[in-house]
Amino acid sequence: MAHAHDERTGEPTERSELPTDERLAFVDEYPSAARITRLCFGVSFGALLVGALLGIVQALHRTNVFRGVIESSDYYSVLTGHGVLLALFFTIFFLSGAFTWGTTRSLGRDLPNPRFSMAWFGLQLGGAVAVATAIFGGFVGEIPFEADVLYTFYAPLQAHPLFYAGLAAWLVGTWLAGADWIRSYLRWRSDNPGERVPLQTFMVLTTMLMWYVSTVGVAVEVLVFLLPLSLGLIDAVDPLLTRTLFWYFGHPVVYFWLMPAYFAWYTILPKLAGGRLFSDPLARVVFVLFLILSTPVGFHHQYADPGIAEGFKFVAMTNTMFLLLPSFLTAFTVVASMEYGARRRGGNGYFGWMKALPWANPAFAGMALAGLMFAAGGFSGIVNAGMNINSLVHNTLWVPGHFHLTVGTASALTMMAVSYWLYPQVTGKRLQLYGLAQVQPYVWFIGMALMSNAMHRAGLAGVPRRTAEPQYDQFTFEAALGSIPEMRLQIAVGGTLLTLGAVLFAAVMLATWFADRGRGRLRVDSHLPEPVSGPEDAPRVLDNFKLWTAVAVVLVAIAYGFPVFSMVADGPFDPAAPPVPVGVVDAAIGLLPG
Ligand code: HEM
Ligand SMILES: [Cu+2]
Numbered sequence: 001m002a003h004a005h006d007e008r009t010g011e012p013t014e015r016s017e018l019p020t021d022e023r024l025a026f027v028d029e030y031p032s033a034a035r036i037t038r039l040c041f042g043v044s045f046g047a048l049l050v051g052a053l054l055g056i057v058q059a060l061h062r063t064n065v066f067r068g069v070i071e072s073s074d075y076y077s078v079l080t081g082h083g084v085l086l087a088l089f090f091t092i093f094f095l096s097g098a099f100t101w102g103t104t105r106s107l108g109r110d111l112p113n114p115r116f117s118m119a120w121f122g123l124q125l126g127g128a129v130a131v132a133t134a135i136f137g138g139f140v141g142e143i144p145f146e147a148d149v150l151y152t153f154y155a156p157l158q159a160h161p162l163f164y165a166g167l168a169a170w171l172v173g174t175w176l177a178g179a180d181w182i183r184s185y186l187r188w189r190s191d192n193p194g195e196r197v198p199l200q201t202f203m204v205l206t207t208m209l210m211w212y213v214s215t216v217g218v219a220v221e222v223l224v225f226l227l228p229l230s231l232g233l234i235d236a237v238d239p240l241l242t243r244t245l246f247w248y249f250g251h252p253v254v255y256f257w258l259m260p261a262y263f264a265w266y267t268i269l270p271k272l273a274g275g276r277l278f279s280d281p282l283a284r285v286v287f288v289l290f291l292i293l294s295t296p297v298g299f300h301h302q303y304a305d306p307g308i309a310e311g312f313k314f315v316a317m318t319n320t321m322f323l324l325l326p327s328f329l330t331a332f333t334v335v336a337s338m339e340y341g342a343r344r345r346g347g348n349g350y351f352g353w354m355k356a357l358p359w360a361n362p363a364f365a366g367m368a369l370a371g372l373m374f375a376a377g378g379f380s381g382i383v384n385a386g387m388n389i390n391s392l393v394h395n396t397l398w399v400p401g402h403f404h405l406t407v408g409t410a411s412a413l414t415m416m417a418v419s420y421w422l423y424p425q426v427t428g429k430r431l432q433l434y435g436l437a438q439v440q441p442y443v444w445f446i447g448m449a450l451m452s453n454a455m456h457r458a459g460l461a462g463v464p465r466r467t468a469e470p471q472y473d474q475f476t477f478e479a480a481l482g483s484i485p486e487m488r489l490q491i492a493v494g495g496t497l498l499t500l501g502a503v504l505f506a507a508v509m510l511a512t513w514f515a516d517r518g519r520g521r522l523r524v525d526s527h528l529p530e531p532v533s534g535p536e537d538a539p540r541v542l543d544n545f546k547l548w549t550a551v552a553v554v555l556v557a558i559a560y561g562f563p564v565f566s567m568v569a570d571g572p573f574d575p576a577a578p579p580v581p582v583g584v585v586d587a588a589i590g591l592l593p594g
Helices: 031-062 070-109 113-139 161-191 197-233 239-250 253-267 280-293 295-301 310-344 352-356 361-385 398-427 434-460 485-513 544-568 584-589
Strands: none
Touching: 031 070, 031 113, 031 398, 031 485, 070 113, 070 161, 070 197, 070 253, 070 398, 113 161, 113 310, 161 197, 161 239, 197 239, 197 253, 197 280, 197 295, 197 544, 239 253, 239 295, 239 544, 253 280, 253 310, 253 361, 253 398, 280 295, 280 310, 280 544, 295 544, 310 352, 310 544, 361 398, 361 434, 398 434, 398 485, 434 485
C-alpha cells in the first residue's frame, strides 16, 4: 500500500475533500518549515528529558527517600537546572516549533527565508546551551561557572556572566522568531487584502505581541543590571527593581506557556474529539484578553515585597481576577467542542457522552487530561492571587504544587500530546511504540495527582519550597489533612511516575525519529475542520492588532508607571530604595496648598 506522504496528487485539490490517506504530510508541502519545527522539537524534548531527571533527584532528595545523587549543597544547581530547562527551554522551544507549523499551515505558505529561520533557531539554541553550561558548571568545583540563581533570577543572587549573556541571546532568538512569523503574515496580508486572519495565525500574533510587551522587562533586567553587575562593571543594583522587572515578565511568561496549549485545545482538540471548534470569535476574544491583561498583573508575585505601595498590589489583584474570565471562556468553549464531538460519535446522556470520546488516542487523552488538571490548578491559583490568603501559602510547597498543575501539566502534557499528532506530520513518519504513547498521559496524570496534591497540603502545613532538607530538629509541621510522612511518600512516588512519564514520551519520540519513512500510514490526519461558528461571525475590530497592542501598553503604563518611577527616582543602581513611593507622595504633598 502506498503511504500518505508518497501520494502527490499534482492538482491543487481542496485538502479536506481527499480521503485521509491521500492527503500530503505537512513535511511534503512545506519542507523548510517542517525542518525548523523538527529542530525546535528536538531541543525541546531534550530539555524535557534532562529536566525530568533533575526533577526526580529533587523529589527524592527533599523527601529524604534517596540522597545519594547530590550533596545538599548542590540542591540549588539542580533546582535551577530543573526550573530553567523545563519552564523556559522545553516550553518555549516547543512553542517555536508549533507556531512555525501553525503559521505556515494556516496561511498556506512556507516561511519567507529559510536562512533567517535557521538563524533565529541557532541563536535560541546557542543561548540555551550557554545558560545550561553556566548552570551545570555549578556541579564541578574546578570549573569557574555557576548560576544557582533559581528559575526566578534576580539580585542579590548572582550568576556567571555566561548565564545572563545566554539568556539575552536566547531572548533575541525568540524575538526574531516572532519577526519571522509576522513577516510571513504581512506577505500573506498583501496577497489577501480584506480577508480575515486565519485563527492559528491570529493566536500566534497575539501571543507574540504579548511577548514583545513583556520581555522588555527581563531584557532590561538582564542587560542593564544583572549582566553589568556580574561582569563587575557596576557594584550595586536595587534588588527591588530587578525583582519588579523579573515579575513584569514573570507573569506573562505564564501565558507564553499556556497559549500554545490553548492554541492546541482550540484548533486541534475539537477535531480529535470527533467534532469542530464551537466558536472561532470566542477564541479570538480570549487571545485578545490575554494580550491586554497578562502584563499588568506582575505585582501579584510581590505581595510580600516591601517598597511597593499596597494600592498597586491591589490593582494587580483586581486585574488578576479579570484574567480568570478568558480562562473560564476557554473551559466553556473547549468542553462544548468536546461534547459536540462526542455526540457526533454517538455519545449521549448528561455526562455519558464523555464515554464516547477517544480515550485510547494518546493525543486526545493527553490534552483532555491536561485540561482537567488545569481546572484544579486554576482553583489553587485563585488562592495565590488573593492578597490576604497569599500570605498563608507564600513560599511554601503549595506554590510548586500549583504550578506543576498549570505549566507542569496543562502546558507540558498538552505539548507532549500534541507531539503525538504533530510529530508524524513534520517527519512523515508513523508514530512508533504506540502502546507506550497510549499509557503515557495516564502515567503523567496519576504521578501529578499524587505529587501535586501532597505538595499543596504540605504547603498548608507550612513546609517550605526550595529546600534540600525541610526536616528540622525539634520542629514538626502540623498537618491539617493526612500526615507529613504520607505526603513525603506521595511526592516521591508521584515524582518517580512523572519522570517515568517523561522517559516514555522521549522513547516514543526517539523511536519515531529513528524509524524509516514509509513504515505504515501516518496514523494521523492533518486536516482541521472549520469551526461551528466561523471567523465571519467575529467583529472585525478583533483583528486590529495595533489597537490591542496600544491598549496593552496603556494598561501596563497605568499598572507600572508610578511604582517603577519611584524605584528609579532615587537612582536605579541604589539598593536602598525607600519603602513607599516617596517621590510620588512628596510631589503630591508639594502640590497641596500649604
Ligand atoms: C518529571 C517531572 C517533574 C518532577 C519530578 C518535578 C519535581 C519538582 C520538585 C520536587 C520541585 C520543588 C523543589 C523545591 O522547591 O524544593 C520542582 C520545582 C519546579 N518545577 Fe518541577 N517537576 C517535574 C516537572 C516539571 C515540569 C514539566 C515543569 C515545567 C514545565 C516544572 C517546573 C518547575 C519549576 C519552574 C520549579 C521551581 C524552580 C524554582 O523554584 O526556581 N517541573 N519540581
Ligand atoms: Cu502570575
